[in-house]
Amino acid sequence: MVKFANRMTNLKPAAVYELVGEIAKIEAQENRKIVPLYVGNPGKESIPTDKIAEITAEVLSDEEAVKTLLYGPTEGFQPLRNELTAYLAENFGIGTPSDRIIITSGATQAIELCARVFCNEGDTIITENPTFVGSLGSFNGFGINIVGVSMDTDGINLDKLEEALKANPETRFIYVIPNFHNPTSWTMTLEKRKRLYEMALKYKTMILEDDAYRDLRYFGEDLPTLKSMDSEGIVLYAGSFSKVISPGLRVGYLMANERFMDKISAAKQVTDVHTTTLSQKVVYGFMKKYGLEGHIDEIRDIYRKKMQLTFDLLEEHLGDKIEYVKPEGGLYVYCKLPEHIDVLEFYQKGIDMGVAVVYGSAFYVDPGEKSQYFRINFSQPSEAQLKKGIEILGQVMKLFN
Amino acid sequence: MVKFANRMTNLKPAAVYELVGEIAKIEAQENRKIVPLYVGNPGKESIPTDKIAEITAEVLSDEEAVKTLLYGPTEGFQPLRNELTAYLAENFGIGTPSDRIIITSGATQAIELCARVFCNEGDTIITENPTFVGSLGSFNGFGINIVGVSMDTDGINLDKLEEALKANPETRFIYVIPNFHNPTSWTMTLEKRKRLYEMALKYKTMILEDDAYRDLRYFGEDLPTLKSMDSEGIVLYAGSFSKVISPGLRVGYLMANERFMDKISAAKQVTDVHTTTLSQKVVYGFMKKYGLEGHIDEIRDIYRKKMQLTFDLLEEHLGDKIEYVKPEGGLYVYCKLPEHIDVLEFYQKGIDMGVAVVYGSAFYVDPGEKSQYFRINFSQPSEAQLKKGIEILGQVMKLFN
Numbered sequence: 001m002v003k004f005a006n007r008m009t010n011l012k013p014a015a016v017y018e019l020v021g022e023i024a025k026i027e028a029q030e031n032r033k034i035v036p037l038y039v040g041n042p043g044k045e046s047i048p049t050d051k052i053a054e055i056t057a058e059v060l061s062d063e064e065a066v067k068t069l070l071y072g073p074t075e076g077f078q079p080l081r082n083e084l085t086a087y088l089a090e091n092f093g094i095g096t097p098s099d100r101i102i103i104t105s106g107a108t109q110a111i112e113l114c115a116r117v118f119c120n121e122g123d124t125i126i127t128e129n130p131t132f133v134g135s136l137g138s139f140n141g142f143g144i145n146i147v148g149v150s151m152d153t154d155g156i157n158l159d160k161l162e163e164a165l166k167a168n169p170e171t172r173f174i175y176v177i178p179n180f181h182n183p184t185s186w187t188m189t190l191e192k193r194k195r196l197y198e199m200a201l202k203y204k205t206m207i208l209e210d211d212a213y214r215d216l217r218y219f220g221e222d223l224p225t226l227k228s229m230d231s232e233g234i235v236l237y238a239g240s241f242s243k244v245i246s247p248g249l250r251v252g253y254l255m256a257n258e259r260f261m262d263k264i265s266a267a268k269q270v271t272d273v274h275t276t277t278l279s280q281k282v283v284y285g286f287m288k289k290y291g292l293e294g295h296i297d298e299i300r301d302i303y304r305k306k307m308q309l310t311f312d313l314l315e316e317h318l319g320d321k322i323e324y325v326k327p328e329g330g331l332y333v334y335c336k337l338p339e340h341i342d343v344l345e346f347y348q349k350g351i352d353m354g355v356a357v358v359y360g361s362a363f364y365v366d367p368g369e370k371s372q373y374f375r376i377n378f379s380q381p382s383e384a385q386l387k388k389g390i391e392i393l394g395q396v397m398k399l400f401n
Numbered sequence: 402m403v404k405f406a407n408r409m410t411n412l413k414p415a416a417v418y419e420l421v422g423e424i425a426k427i428e429a430q431e432n433r434k435i436v437p438l439y440v441g442n443p444g445k446e447s448i449p450t451d452k453i454a455e456i457t458a459e460v461l462s463d464e465e466a467v468k469t470l471l472y473g474p475t476e477g478f479q480p481l482r483n484e485l486t487a488y489l490a491e492n493f494g495i496g497t498p499s500d501r502i503i504i505t506s507g508a509t510q511a512i513e514l515c516a517r518v519f520c521n522e523g524d525t526i527i528t529e530n531p532t533f534v535g536s537l538g539s540f541n542g543f544g545i546n547i548v549g550v551s552m553d554t555d556g557i558n559l560d561k562l563e564e565a566l567k568a569n570p571e572t573r574f575i576y577v578i579p580n581f582h583n584p585t586s587w588t589m590t591l592e593k594r595k596r597l598y599e600m601a602l603k604y605k606t607m608i609l610e611d612d613a614y615r616d617l618r619y620f621g622e623d624l625p626t627l628k629s630m631d632s633e634g635i636v637l638y639a640g641s642f643s644k645v646i647s648p649g650l651r652v653g654y655l656m657a658n659e660r661f662m663d664k665i666s667a668a669k670q671v672t673d674v675h676t677t678t679l680s681q682k683v684v685y686g687f688m689k690k691y692g693l694e695g696h697i698d699e700i701r702d703i704y705r706k707k708m709q710l711t712f713d714l715l716e717e718h719l720g721d722k723i724e725y726v727k728p729e730g731g732l733y734v735y736c737k738l739p740e741h742i743d744v745l746e747f748y749q750k751g752i753d754m755g756v757a758v759v760y761g762s763a764f765y766v767d768p769g770e771k772s773q774y775f776r777i778n779f780s781q782p783s784e785a786q787l788k789k790g791i792e793i794l795g796q797v798m799k800l801f802n
Contacts, residue, residue: 002607002635003573004664005521011667017475047470053461056679060454069448069647074418105506105673112672116542120406121522137671141517172404206403234403246470248678263405266412270538271513272506276677277649278457 007121007143014133015362016040023356035389038356040182040331041380043306046299047246048286055285059278072277074269075261076103076253080284084253087292092214093228094237100261102254102268105275106247107212107240110254112138113271114173114208114236117263119144124168125208127175128156130363130371132182135175135210147171148365151181153325155188158195165203173206173236178226180213180330183363183375187328190223197229205234212240212252215296217329218304233257241283243331244296249279303331303379309386310378317394331379334360336372341400343374349399355392408522408544415534416763417441424757436790439757441583441732442781444707447700448647449687456686460679473678475670476662477504477654481685485654488693493615494629495638501662503655503669506676507648508613508641511655513539514672515574515609515637518664520545525569526609528576529557531764531772533583536576536611548572549766552582554726556589559596566604574607574637579627581614581731584764584776588729591624598630606635613641613653616697618730619705634658642684644732645697650680704732704780710787711779718795732780735761737773742801744775750800756793 016039023034059068075081081101088094088101095101104110111134119125121143127135129148139146147168149160156176165171176196178188188196200207209226227237240252256264268274286295310333311326323336337343347359360371378386417440424435460469476482482502489495489502496502505511512535520526522544528536530549540547548569550561557577566572577597579589589597601608610627628638641653657665669675687696711734712727724737738744748760761772779787 002661003519005517005519005524007521008518008664008668011664011671013663013667013670017670041472044467044471047467049461049466049470052470053458053466056457056461057454060450060457065450065454066445066448067649069450069453069649070445071442071643071648105677108671109673116406117409118404118406120408123406134671134674137667141668141671242472247472247674248468248470250673250675250677260403262414263409263412266414266538267409267542269414269418270412270509270535270542271672272510272651273535273648274651276506276651276680278679279677 007141010140010143011137014137015367016133016358019356019358023351026351032354034351035355035381035385035392037376037381037389038358039380040377042243042247043302043379046302046379048295051286051290052246052282055282055289056278059281059285068277068281072274074265074274076101076275077277077280077284080280083284083287087287088255092225094225095255096230098233098258099255100258102261102264103275103280104252104254104268105250105272106242107210107238107252108134108138109271110238110252111135111208111210112141113254113264113267115139115142115144116267117260118206119172123172124170125172125175126161126164126168127365128177128181129365130183130360131175132177132210133363136365146365151184151186153186155186155192156196158192158199161196162199165199165205169203171203171205173208174200175208175210177210177213179211179223180216180327182213182330183332183358183360184334185327185330185332186325187223193224193226194229197226200234201232206236207234208236208238210238212238212243213330214239215244216300216303216331218300218307219328227255233259244292244299245283245286249282251275251279251283306378306383306386309383310376310390313386313390317390318397321397331377333376333378334373335376337374339372343371346396346400347374349396350393353392353396355389355396357393408542411541411544412538415538416768417534417759420757420759424752427752433755435752436756436782436786436793438777438782438790439759440781441778443644443648444703444780447703447780449696452687452691453647453683456683456690457679460682460686469678469682473675475666475675477676478678478681478685481681484685484688488688489656493626495626496656497631499634499659500656501659503662503665504676504681505653505655505669506651506673507643508611508639508653509535509539510672511639511653512536512609512611513542514655514665514668516540516543516545517668518661519573519607525572526574526576527562527565527569527572528766529578529582530766531584531761532576532766533578533611534764537766547766552585552587554587556587556593557597559593559600562597563600566600566606570604572604572606574609575601576609576611578611578614580612580624581617581728583614583731584733584759584761585735586728586731586733587726588624594625594627595630598627601635602633607637608635609637609639611639613639613644614731615640616645617701617704617732619701619708621729628656634660645693645700646684646687650683652676652680652684707779707784707787710784711777711791714787714791718791719798722798732778734777734779735774736777738775740773744772747797747801748775750797751794754793754797756790756797758794
């Protein structure tokens with residue numbers, strides 16, 4: 001009698017999230033700690049807890065306090081929308097007079113809304129492969145046919161993308177993370193961005209640009225976003241405050257051409273009515289009182305140092321055994337093992353010896369796909385954990401020599 | 402090239418929400434105020450702003466503060482889930498050892514998750530007709546075939562429900578609001594609840610029980626919920642803190658049998674990862690520090706008084722011109738106009754003369770369906786607004802004599 005909807009068939013908790021449960025279970029059963037280099041959480045020291053507490057107190061004591069606690073508009077707290085529109089225009093050249101912003105419950109909801117609004121079950125989208133597992137979940141959750149296109153270290157492989165577009169002329173959109181891609185941390189070159197945008201126009205499809213890591217650049221210069229090139233209104237732009245203020249507040253946003261906004265807003269309304277107003281006002285208050293730039297500089301200093309430490313530790317303990325491209329930002333280092341090492345075995349030995357990374361196959365459209373990579377996260381672990389964890393990885397590596 | 406998904410075809414912003422925009426526009430253009438007796442918001446005086454501010458400050462200053470601002474579990478903040486499980490069991494006999502609670506971003510998301518997890522596009526569900534427009538939106542948002550069954554003043558018409566079940570043997574679930582139904586405020590009798598549950602078992606379908614108004618009883622005794630009768634695990638139970646603490650915090654919940662929980666949780670994860678942790682901790686802190694019961698008693702006193710005032714004003718100004726069942730709780734009075742009066746014309750004259758109610762047809766599965774009713778909300782308006790608004794309704798009525 002009870003049946004689940006077809007769209008639920010391929011929707012499973014992402015492997016990375018499953019690992020959280022599995023590792024907690026091992027830790028409890030075997031009464032030991034495993035150094036967590038696997039999840040992509042911000043570091044505790046990057047969260048401006050005191051400033052958030054201060055702004056929250058102000059929001060809940062001013063004369064508008066009760067309004068914060070009543071229903072708000074589906075599109076979001078208007079002053080935040082205005083502030084964000086100005087911020088994106090001034091700092092990144094993002095947005096035209098035809099674009100609108102809707103505040104979402106994290107960038108995940110921004111991506112989920114695009115899937116919901118534009119894709120029937122069985123419709124095709126194209127993604128980088130590997131890609132962010134949360135987005136794969138959002139797409140799988142609508143029964144979408146996901147075509148993965150392999151990546152080079154300078155971004156999606158455009159020849160293969162063009163093949164995929166030719167093979168799938170009804171592609172609804174191309175989902176990409178041009179800046180500090182998850183899991184690879186690779187960044188798409190400006191040349192590739194331009195060609196990708198032209199290709200989307202040529203094949204009459206759209207682009208969903210996930211720019212959750214935009215602000216986490218520690219070296220080099222910002223590259224123009226796809227959205228900043230979007231004269232034709234075909235780029236859906238998802239952003240987030242999860243990496244620069246707080247993920248627990250659940251505030252993200254979607255910028256899209258006004259011709260899509262009625263549908264996107266109607267979909268948001270029936271999903272959760274609106275995003276928590278208190279969270280939105282805290283983000284707004286933070287932008288007004290402290291500005292994002294100064295705070296982002298602080299976070300960059302924290303993570304630049306941790307990333308550099310990670311490079312040094314990898315050099316010391318794994319040396320010439322692994323290959324990786326040094327990222328200029330983001331939260332991860334994506335490491336390639338020699339061909340003779342089975343990555344899942346490497347991962348398992350890591351767990352046994354007390355360190356958790358994520359095996360690359362967890363990030364693929366087809367979870368069965370073989371990958372020679374593993375991902376290290378350096379934002380959440382402390383320096384001590386990074387030192388211990390990568391030292392253990394070095395010991396694990398010795399088992400394979 | 403750009404096409405919306407089929408599921409978006411019937412998804413429009415609900416008429417009630419559209420009214421908010423229309424009325425604001427009229428107020429701005431014509432520089433006048435319209436007394437708002439239409440939306441279903443809690444009254445400002447029912448929001449425990451100071452207590453929420455106090456608890457928020459505690460949450461953001463204790464040693465776990467930073468955890469509040471990092472990612473949390475998809476199923477919700479565990480102490481809140483535990484507290485709520487105990488509260489529902491002790492106060493309402495709700496929940497068996499096989500039931501689980503997931504915290505959602507408002508009851509709207511609880512309902513949306515049921516639609517997403519159990520219904521393919523084109524699948525049939527049955528609802529009371531009229532019913533809550535937000536839920537109609539959530540169902541329409543998945544392209545679900547909604548079969549409306551008319552209501553009597555003691556709840557859904559069971560003969561017609563049985564006919565509908567016979568005609569739709571694959572009905573995924575029956576959606577009902579047994580307590581202080583929106584828009585009618587009618588409450589389903591115990592006898593009907595029992596028979597409804599038996600009927601769901603007989604026809605091998607499920608029940609989605611929306612109990613958002615459960616705590617808002619001002620007269621009479623609580624009736625057992627459908628969930629409290631649920632020995633077979635077929636009732637999905639949606640609840641909310643929007644009416645008793647704050648809608649802006651966006652905290653609701655779904656209780657369901659454990660065999661559904663993996664799918665529900667996976668769907669929640671790809672929608673918004675988790676509900677704002679700060680909101681969840683504020684609700685938890687409120688329950689622990691002040692208890693819900695005392696606060697609910699205060700809200701009941703406020704609304705009981707407003708409802709009584711509404712009865713008195715309707716008697717004074719509309720007297721024998723309208724019919725309605727005096728509700729024992731909820732936020733609305735659902736009034737029937739004499740047959741010779743066109744409700745939409747009555748509504749329009751109200752707007753012209755300075756008061757906004759909602760015409761009954763806004764709440765029907767088929768928005769074209771004729772209704773002789775209009776809905777008054779008494780929770781949001783002040784006593785002065787109620788007096789003025791209902792006085793104007795009396796003047797409007799005179800136009801039709």
